[in-house]
Amino acid sequence: MKTPPADLAERLLDASEQVLFTDPPPRLEDVAQLVGASRATLYYYFSGRDDLLTFLLTAHARRGAAAIQGAINSDDPPELRLRAMVAAMAGYLGHHPGMCAGLLTALGTTGRLNDVLQANDIWIAAPLRELLADGRETKAFAVDDIADAANALLGAVLLGVLGRSISGADATDLRFQQRLSEQVVRGILTR
Amino acid sequence: MKTPPADLAERLLDASEQVLFTDPPPRLEDVAQLVGASRATLYYYFSGRDDLLTFLLTAHARRGAAAIQGAINSDDPPELRLRAMVAAMAGYLGHHPGMCAGLLTALGTTGRLNDVLQANDIWIAAPLRELLADGRETKAFAVDDIADAANALLGAVLLGVLGRSISGADATDLRFQQRLSEQVVRGILTR
DNA sequence: CCATGATTTAGACTGTAATCTGGACTCGGA
DNA sequence: TCCGAGTCCAGATTACAGTCTAAATCATGG
Numbered sequence: 001m002k003t004p005p006a007d008l009a010e011r012l013l014d015a016s017e018q019v020l021f022t023d024p025p026p027r028l029e030d031v032a033q034l035v036g037a038s039r040a041t042l043y044y045y046f047s048g049r050d051d052l053l054t055f056l057l058t059a060h061a062r063r064g065a066a067a068i069q070g071a072i073n074s075d076d077p078p079e080l081r082l083r084a085m086v087a088a089m090a091g092y093l094g095h096h097p098g099m100c101a102g103l104l105t106a107l108g109t110t111g112r113l114n115d116v117l118q119a120n121d122i123w124i125a126a127p128l129r130e131l132l133a134d135g136r137e138t139k140a141f142a143v144d145d146i147a148d149a150a151n152a153l154l155g156a157v158l159l160g161v162l163g164r165s166i167s168g169a170d171a172t173d174l175r176f177q178q179r180l181s182e183q184v185v186r187g188i189l190t191r
Numbered sequence: 192m193k194t195p196p197a198d199l200a201e202r203l204l205d206a207s208e209q210v211l212f213t214d215p216p217p218r219l220e221d222v223a224q225l226v227g228a229s230r231a232t233l234y235y236y237f238s239g240r241d242d243l244l245t246f247l248l249t250a251h252a253r254r255g256a257a258a259i260q261g262a263i264n265s266d267d268p269p270e271l272r273l274r275a276m277v278a279a280m281a282g283y284l285g286h287h288p289g290m291c292a293g294l295l296t297a298l299g300t301t302g303r304l305n306d307v308l309q310a311n312d313i314w315i316a317a318p319l320r321e322l323l324a325d326g327r328e329t330k331a332f333a334v335d336d337i338a339d340a341a342n343a344l345l346g347a348v349l350l351g352v353l354g355r356s357i358s359g360a361d362a363t364d365l366r367f368q369q370r371l372s373e374q375v376v377r378g379i380l381t382r
Numbered sequence: 383c384c385a386t387g388a389t390t391t392a393g394a395c396t397g398t399a400a401t402c403t404g405g406a407c408t409c410g411g412a
Numbered sequence: 413t414c415c416g417a418g419t420c421c422a423g424a425t426t427a428c429a430g431t432c433t434a435a436a437t438c439a440t441g442g
Contacts, residue, residue, distance in 0.1 A: 005419085023302035027399060040421045043401070101299045107353060108296030111214035117357075144370050151354030152347040152374055159346025160339060162298060166308075167338070179335050183343055187378030196389090218428065229391050231432095239430065383442100390437070395430105402425070412415080 001055060004045040009059070011035040016056045020098030028052075050112055053102060058119040060099045064092045065123035078135030079189065085131060086184050089124070089157050090177040097165035100158050125150055132188070142190040149188065156184045192246060195236040200250070202226040207247045211289030219243075241303055244293060249310040251290045255283040256314035269326030270380065276322060277375050280315070280348050281368040288356035291349050316341055323379070333381040340379065347375045 004012070012019075015034045019026055028049060032039045046052040071088035072081050093100050103120065106113040129150045135141035143149045160180045164171040195203070203210075206225045210217060219240060223230045237243040262279035263272050284291050294311065297304040320341045326332035334340045351371045355362040 002418095021301060023300065025300075028401095029399080038421050039400090040402095040423095041419080044418095044420065048400070101301055103299075104295040105299030107350070107357075108292040108294075108299060109214065109216075110212055110292055110357070143374075145367070147358070148351060148355060148367065148370065149374060152351035152371055155346040155348070155350025155354075156343040156375075156378075157346070159298070159349065160343035163342030163346075164339060166298075166301070176336070176339065179339065180343055183334075183340060183378040184347075185378075186380075187347075187374040187376075189377075219430090220428090231392075232390055234430070235390070385442085386440090388437100388439080391435085393433090395432075397430085398428095400425105400427080403423090404421105406419100406421080408419075409417095410415105412413100 001047060001051050002045045004055075008035065008037065008041075008045070009055075011037075012052075012056065013059055016060065017096065017098040020053070020056060020102040053106075054113060054115045054119075057099065057102045057106060057113075057116045060096060060102075061116075061119045061123040064089070064096075064099070065127070067092045068124070068127070078131060078138055078140045079185070081131055082135065082141075082188065083181055083185050085128065086153070086157060086181040087177050089154075090161055090180050091172070093157065093161040094165070094171035094173075094177065097162060097171060100162040100165065103158060104162065125154060128153065135188070139190060141188045143188060153184055153188070156180070156187075160184075192238060192242050193236045195246075199226065199228060199232075199236070200246075202228075203243075203247060204250055207251065208287065208289040211244070211247060211293040244297075245304060245306045245310075248290065248293045248297065248304075248307045251287060251293075252307075252310045252314040255280070255287075255290070256318070258283050259315070259318070269322060269329055269331045270376070272322055273326065273332075273379065274372055274376050276319065277344070277348060277372040278368050280345075281352055281371050282363070284348065284352040285356070285362035285364075285368065288353060288362060291353040291356065294349060295353065316345060319344065326379070330381060332379045334379060344375055344379070347371070347378075351375075 003009075012035055015031070018034060019031055026034070028042055029039050031052070032042050042052060046055060068085055068088040071084050071091075073084070074081070076084070103116070106116040129146050132141055132143050132146045132149055136143050136146070157180065161171050164176060170176070194200075203226055206222070209225060210222055217225070219233055220230050222243070223233050233243065237246060259276055259279040262275050262282075264275070265272070267275070294307070297307040297311075320337050323332060323334050323337045323340055327334050327337070348371065352362050355367060361367070
């Protein structure tokens with residue numbers, strides 16, 4: 001992937017929901033038209049459809065990670081930080097259901113789109129695991145295998161949000177995010 | 192979809208992990224060869240790739256539902272039933288990571304493969320929701336929106352299992368299923 | 383045994399979308 | 413002005429899903 005110029009990247013990100021959360025998946029030609037470029041240009045910067053998706057999802061992962069970081073007060077105890085983190089995740093995903101869909105697709109494709117998974121692991125999952133480890137240290141969390149717990153937690157948030165988006169309900173509703181966060185965090189807390 | 196004869200269906204189900212959990216996704220010709228039939232035969236019974244995937248995932252949903260039902264003692268209180276249900280889900284999925292992948296893909300495609308989602312809703316999600324409603328009745332579970340809670344729960348199990356499969360760890364390990372079930376159920380229980 | 387219809391197949395054909403090719407257009411520096 | 417790197421695009425090529433046909437095979441009742 002040749003990193004695309006800033007303005008093209010911008011327009012691609014702006015169109016990303018159209019690209020990721022549309023049925024049927026748009027042809028590269030349509031994507032090109034959507035961002036005011038030609039199909040060949042996309043192929044100039046990206047080695048193909050998968051590479052483009054990887055770019056979009058990776059960028060979202062970074063943005064999401066930034067949003068999540070911003071929602072956390074690092075002085076708080078682990079339990080509070082976890083609540084904030086999960087709520088922020090749900091918030092970001094709720095505004096970008098396409099990212100949910102894209103991530104799940106990436107998980108489903110087993111290998112292709114590996115870079116997406118890696119990026120998400122670095123930007124989203126790793127901080128979560130770190131937090132879980134912290135909480136385990138202070139006996140706030142009852143976690144045995146941290147990686148497994150993190151996977152389950154992420155899955156709950158992803159499908160919780162996506163399910164709501166698909167059903168037409170409002171996934172950006174704060175009370176919804178609250179409840180989801182509550183359910184997810186309770187699964188981790190020591191009794 | 193013309194329902195395929197029993198032996199062909201059998202062979203397709205046997206090959207389903209190859210079909211669902213392979214990278215890159217196999218061409219229809221390869222699938223045909225895998226089950227010892229011709230491409231034309233597949234098109235005789237299925238209207239296309241999506242129809243075939245729908246068949247496989249729907250069949251798995253039914254089998255999974257049967258396995259889950261079999262693991263539940265309907266006289267038990269909701270909490271016990273939920274533990275058993277989640278453990279059975281994890282068990283079935285652990286042995287069929289391809290189903291995890293296929294389901295997630297179906298969720299990611301937003302519309303295409305809708306029948307898969309519907310089948311899973313009927314066979315897997317609906318019983319779960321019913322159980323959650325039961326438990327709420329007896330004050331065993333603290334659930335507000337049952338559909339949302341069920342989505343999150345299913346997501347945790349799906350990604351928990353798939354994540355483990357992808358990482359190469361053994362997703363059929365009983366202790367793993369135990370821990371996953373514990374985490375997921377705790378999120379639901381009243382304090 | 384034959385007749386009939388259902389199943390299965392090889393193979394040719396079509397259409398669509400991904401991918402590749404070659405060239406054109408910038409623009410900063412020599 | 414010329415060069416070359418970076419950028420962009422129109423059109424050719426390729427791969428494969430999907431469609432169709434005509435023939436082969438099988439099953440079953442008469």
